[in-house]
Amino acid sequence: MIEIKNIEEMNSKLKDKNLSSNLIEDITQQLTIIQNEFPADNHCKVVIMEDYEIYDNNGLCVEIEEVIDGYIKQIYIIDNAGDGIVVYSPKARNTDEKQS
Numbered sequence: 001m002i003e004i005k006n007i008e009e010m011n012s013k014l015k016d017k018n019l020s021s022n023l024i025e026d027i028t029q030q031l032t033i034i035q036n037e038f039p040a041d042n043h044c045k046v047v048i049m050e051d052y053e054i055y056d057n058n059g060l061c062v063e064i065e066e067v068i069d070g071y072i073k074q075i076y077i078i079d080n081a082g083d084g085i086v087v088y089s090p091k092a093r094n095t096d097e098k099q100s
Helices: 007-013 021-037
Strands: 002-004 045-048 062-068 071-077 084-090
Touching: 002 007, 007 021, 021 045, 021 062, 021 084
Parallel strands: 045 084
Antiparallel strands: 002 045, 062 071, 071 084
16 A cells, blocks of 8 residues: 655655556646645545555545546545545456456
């Protein structure tokens, strides 16, 4: 699991990851919103799950969900101030596919 709170962290933590340009663009947009719309001491972050890990959402409900280039993007709002967590998880492989 990779946790990122700003663009600088994104540049260092994702430089060796093989992520699509669409996914990088979306992550950048989310981090830009976090940096510009919320104070520095907020709890907002982007989390990128690796190797089909499951995010422990502590009982939070998904507010928005979409698929971007093989990753499921889920946005959780964690408090009344609007702080949130954006989680990108690799889309699960189809277990019904025949293996060769």
